[in-house]
Amino acid sequence: MIRVFSIIVLFLGCVWTSKAQSILINGRIKDSMSGEPVENAQIIIPATGEGTVSGEDGFFSLSVSHEFPVELSVIHIAYDKEVLTVQNKKSTGIILYLNPKTTYLDEVTVMGSFENEKPYRTETISAKTITKTSISDIGMLLRREPNVSGVKKGAAGVDPVVRGFKYAQLNVQLDGGIKIEGGCPNRMDPVLAHVDINDVKNISVYKGPFALKYGPNLGGVINVSTYTPRFYDAFENHIEVFAGGQTNHTGFKNSFGVNGGNDVVAYYVKGNYKQYGDYKAGNGEVISSSLEQYNVGGKLAVKPAKGHTVTVGFDRSWGRNVDFPSLPMDERKDDTHIYNISYFGTDFSRIVNYIRFKAYNTHVEHEMDNKNRPFSDTVVAVSQIAANNTGGKFGINLNLWKGRLEAGVDYEQINKDGNRYKYLILQPNLPQVTEGLWNNAVIRNLGVYAEWQRSFTSLDLIAAFRYDYNTANSDTLFRRKMNGQVVYENTNTSSTFNNISFSVGLTWHINESNSLLFSLGRGVRSPDMTERYIILLPVSYDPYDYLGNPQLKPEVNYEADFGYRFMQKTAGALHVSVFYSIVENYILGELVPPSQVPPQTRGVLGVKKFINIDRARLMGFEFSYTTPQKYQWFARLNAAYTYGVNPKTVQYIRENGEVVGEQIITNDPLNEIPPFETNISLGYGFFHKKLIPELDIRMVAAQNKVSVANYEQTTPGFVTLGFVLTWQQSDMFTLYAGITNLTNAAYYEHLNRRVIGSKSPLYEPGRMFYVNLRFYL
Amino acid sequence: MNKISTLSLLAFLLLAMGCNKTYPMKVTYQATGAVSAYNLQYLDDQNVLVKTTILPQSEQDVWNYDFEAEQGDIVYMNGKYNDVNSGLKLQLLIDGKMYKQASTEGDTIKYVVVSGTVPYE
Numbered sequence: 001m002i003r004v005f006s007i008i009v010l011f012l013g014c015v016w017t018s019k020a021q022s023i024l025i026n027g028r029i030k031d032s033m034s035g036e037p038v039e040n041a042q043i044i045i046p047a048t049g050e051g052t053v054s055g056e057d058g059f060f061s062l063s064v065s066h067e068f069p070v071e072l073s074v075i076h077i078a079y080d081k082e083v084l085t086v087q088n089k090k091s092t093g094i095i096l097y098l099n100p101k102t103t104y105l106d107e108v109t110v111m112g113s114f115e116n117e118k119p120y121r122t123e124t125i126s127a128k129t130i131t132k133t134s135i136s137d138i139g140m141l142l143r144r145e146p147n148v149s150g151v152k153k154g155a156a157g158v159d160p161v162v163r164g165f166k167y168a169q170l171n172v173q174l175d176g177g178i179k180i181e182g183g184c185p186n187r188m189d190p191v192l193a194h195v196d197i198n199d200v201k202n203i204s205v206y207k208g209p210f211a212l213k214y215g216p217n218l219g220g221v222i223n224v225s226t227y228t229p230r231f232y233d234a235f236e237n238h239i240e241v242f243a244g245g246q247t248n249h250t251g252f253k254n255s256f257g258v259n260g261g262n263d264v265v266a267y268y269v270k271g272n273y274k275q276y277g278d279y280k281a282g283n284g285e286v287i288s289s290s291l292e293q294y295n296v297g298g299k300l301a302v303k304p305a306k307g308h309t310v311t312v313g314f315d316r317s318w319g320r321n322v323d324f325p326s327l328p329m330d331e332r333k334d335d336t337h338i339y340n341i342s343y344f345g346t347d348f349s350r351i352v353n354y355i356r357f358k359a360y361n362t363h364v365e366h367e368m369d370n371k372n373r374p375f376s377d378t379v380v381a382v383s384q385i386a387a388n389n390t391g392g393k394f395g396i397n398l399n400l401w402k403g404r405l406e407a408g409v410d411y412e413q414i415n416k417d418g419n420r421y422k423y424l425i426l427q428p429n430l431p432q433v434t435e436g437l438w439n440n441a442v443i444r445n446l447g448v449y450a451e452w453q454r455s456f457t458s459l460d461l462i463a464a465f466r467y468d469y470n471t472a473n474s475d476t477l478f479r480r481k482m483n484g485q486v487v488y489e490n491t492n493t494s495s496t497f498n499n500i501s502f503s504v505g506l507t508w509h510i511n512e513s514n515s516l517l518f519s520l521g522r523g524v525r526s527p528d529m530t531e532r533y534i535i536l537l538p539v540s541y542d543p544y545d546y547l548g549n550p551q552l553k554p555e556v557n558y559e560a561d562f563g564y565r566f567m568q569k570t571a572g573a574l575h576v577s578v579f580y581s582i583v584e585n586y587i588l589g590e591l592v593p594p595s596q597v598p599p600q601t602r603g604v605l606g607v608k609k610f611i612n613i614d615r616a617r618l619m620g621f622e623f624s625y626t627t628p629q630k631y632q633w634f635a636r637l638n639a640a641y642t643y644g645v646n647p648k649t650v651q652y653i654r655e656n657g658e659v660v661g662e663q664i665i666t667n668d669p670l671n672e673i674p675p676f677e678t679n680i681s682l683g684y685g686f687f688h689k690k691l692i693p694e695l696d697i698r699m700v701a702a703q704n705k706v707s708v709a710n711y712e713q714t715t716p717g718f719v720t721l722g723f724v725l726t727w728q729q730s731d732m733f734t735l736y737a738g739i740t741n742l743t744n745a746a747y748y749e750h751l752n753r754r755v756i757g758s759k760s761p762l763y764e765p766g767r768m769f770y771v772n773l774r775f776y777l
Numbered sequence: 778m779n780k781i782s783t784l785s786l787l788a789f790l791l792l793a794m795g796c797n798k799t800y801p802m803k804v805t806y807q808a809t810g811a812v813s814a815y816n817l818q819y820l821d822d823q824n825v826l827v828k829t830t831i832l833p834q835s836e837q838d839v840w841n842y843d844f845e846a847e848q849g850d851i852v853y854m855n856g857k858y859n860d861v862n863s864g865l866k867l868q869l870l871i872d873g874k875m876y877k878q879a880s881t882e883g884d885t886i887k888y889v890v891v892s893g894t895v896p897y898e
Contacts, residue, residue: 321897332849371849371894380851380894423851425892429818430826430853 024512026567055629061569119505134770138192146640149674154324155289157193165219168528183366183385198255209523210503212466218525229266246770251276269298281763282746291322307347326753329368359392385418403454439475460507470526499524517563586616644670675703696722718747801845810866815858
């Protein structure tokens with residue numbers, strides 16, 4: 001750790017003292033439709049002929065000898081030409097959005113052509129990154145980003161963890177506002193499990209409680225943008241085919257899409273199918289990891305008038321027989337429906353930049369059982385849950401107070417109901433027991449938000465505010481034994497909260513290359529369905545039945561982020577960020593005496609009830625560096641670390657499978673926090689970057705800072721190597737061939753849950769070969 | 778257009794290749810080994826618990842019930858007899874192969890139970 005810090009400090013010192021000979025304009029080119037970085041856009045100063053080209057990640061750096069203001073022309077074959085005037089050096093760090101040819105406008109378009117880079121840490125994963133991997137799960141893909149990890153319990157549904165925040169502490173959504181409520185109490189189907197990875201155009205991770213226009217935000221926002229229809233001048237049709245296959249976790253992922261339209265109507269229809277078997281870990285152990293998932297979806301966009309776009313979309317997905325070796329059940333089937341309609345309008349007046357509206361309904365029918373588990377010889381348990389999420393959002397973006405103000409209102413309603421059916425198959429007459437998992441539980445959240453941005457001479461300011469009115473209720477929470485005896489009953493299930501969140505961020509452009517970033521925020525989130533209404537199920541990391549608490553208070557995160565960004569044409573791009581967070585009313589489990597509520601699950605140590613503790617603290621850093629785009633070779637490096645601590649907690653002392661006492665532990669590390677990690681990518685572009693071999697090295701330290709109170713186990717460190725060869729024949733055909741875990745290392749992530757009923761970790765796959773093909777016509 | 782047709786065909790084949798159809802499996806309940814009347818209870822093809830009484834002619838008599846089930850379906854049969862000189866052997870076969878069996882002799886108190894779920898693999 002000290003060595004890494006020393007290197008960072010040394011590097012910072014070097015770049016700080018360097019002095020540019022001319023003024024640099026740095027920025028990034030993005031697609032206004034998808035938000036993806038635009039590669040190979042030409043940025044030219046017509047007056048002098050000076051120019052450059054944006055790199056793979058859309059970044060550019062242009063040396064300017066001309067006096068300000070400078071007029072820039074941005075040209076790309078697939079986009080409308082943009083001309084913008086850079087008034088002075090404060091315009092470094094800009095994002096320029098290009099409109100795809102035929103003047104398509106989508107809600108991510110920012111009027112005025114460019115917006116400022118965010119003062120808080122943001123990670124973006126592009127479609128190209130997704131296409132070149134063998135990964136089939138979005139959560140698993142996110143684990144490659146600095147300080148983003150995931151809780152893995154089985155073949156799919158890796159649940160993201162960002163800077164130590166997880167589950168409801170993160171706001172995970174699709175297309176800037178669509179929410180999905182998973183059915184499983186053990187989160188085998190978190191939000192991202194309901195979206196096919198081949199439908200993703202890009203993913204943005206906004207860290208910290210600062211981005212408030214996306215909804216209640218405690219620890220961060222993950223926004224997954226899916227494919228969008230594209231308008232054309234004249235009627236055109238295109239097809240897109242993707243086929244990927246792999247050894248080890250043997251299987252394939254295929255997709256087929258058709259899109260097209262003219263300048264008034266555009267459409268996109270796509271279907272995906274994937275199927276995988278078990279895999280072999282590096283030590284030869286076979287891990288149950290088979291799954292089958294498929295979906296079909298489509299979007300239709302219409303422009304009733306210039307500057308106005310209405311889009312309707314649907315997606316229907318199916319999951320079948322997905323193995324979860326770390327949970328007491330496997331997913332038998334998961335049927336998801338997503339319906340949405342959105343409107344995006346411009347050209348209202350000089351004050352109104354745009355108006356947008358979105359409404360959606362998502363519905364999940366989730367069924368899981370223990371039929372593939374040894375315990376099913378005695379009791380067959382089948383759980384069926386229906387989860388519904390309906391909501392919408394209205395926003396207006398205005399030129400106000402010499403800046404841009406976006407204000408709006410959003411609403412979300414979650415309904416959840418479901419039972420567990422137990423068949424006691426060894427007993428005469430085959431008795432059946434029905435237990436309510438969720439009893440018509442409802443959570444409603446109405447929010448009002450505003451975000452204002454303004455640029456000063458060398459300073460960019462962003463301030464956001466949000467108010468949420470949150471209510472929840474459920475039918476009586478109860479659990480009875482087979483003989484009718486009441487084990488637990490709670491009729492006090494209603495709660496109402498008024499939550500206020502706010503944030504402020506500053507970017508100080510010290511000079512052409514160096515910027516300092518600072519953000520301060522208060523984010524509030526109300527307890528989720530599980531924390532409020534779960535009834536005696538082992539839903540957490542430790543072996544206890546958990547009991548929901550409808551009277552929990554919302555968690556409040558006070559967080560400060562400090563960052564440094566350096567971008568220079570000859571030296572590359574560097575970003576360092578550190579954060580410190582205090583979470584008040586942090587939600588954890590507290591032991592309930594067995595005399596009050598006896599446990600109902602075989603093998604657990606007792607019952608814990610969700611409570612608020614006074615506070616927890618989280619802190620850490622991210623570091624990333626990318627070499628300049630002008631070279632044929634490239635290197636990317638990132639490193640990240642998070643440490644979380646619970647100042648005062650209780651350890652329940654266990655003996656022979658029973659709790660026999662307790663003791664106070666101070667400064668106990670929070671559980672399920674990933675260890676220090678470094679990723680390095682090295683590559684070279686042959687034949688004008690048509691052929692790119694790339695080596696990925698991932699180094700993960702041991703995690704020894706584990707929760708003593710929760711008997712969390714330490715995890716050894718590991719190093720993995722991966723290799724991928726990209727051959728881009730043309731825009732129409734690309735081939736990716738790769739190897740993951742080249743050395744066939746036997747390893748597992750710290751956040752992988754243990755295989756249930758054992759102390760064995762859930763190992764990651766051993767060496768794997770894969771090939772992906774993408775056609776576009 | 779030819780390229781589009783070729784690619785469409787390729788895509789269709791790739792997707793069709795992925796379609797994994799499951800076939801129903803043949804489940805057989807068998808009861809034998811009794812010399813006098815015994816009661817049986819079994820889960821039938823409609824998932825209904827059926828009660829019946831069997832009067833065997835000899836210990837070698839075999840009572841059979843066949844039906845088709847999907848993977849994951851619960852299969853269940855129990856038997857009981859009241860003659861201490863009798864016995865009962867229950868067998869559960871899936872696609873003709875022995876899956877579960879249980880038997881008693883001279884035990885008129887306990888039920889003989891065979892049960893499980895039709896395995897996925």
